[in-house]
Amino acid sequence: MPSQRLQAQLEAFVLAEYAVGRSLREIAELIDR
DSSP states (O other): OOOHHHHHHHHHHHHHHHHTTOOHHHHHHHTTO
């Protein structure tokens, strides 16, 4: 289970990437999920 800080960073990364137009599938591949 990732720490809360790591989880927050991950969520921020996902939101930022999604905001610039990446698909959820691309983001999932970037973060190995």
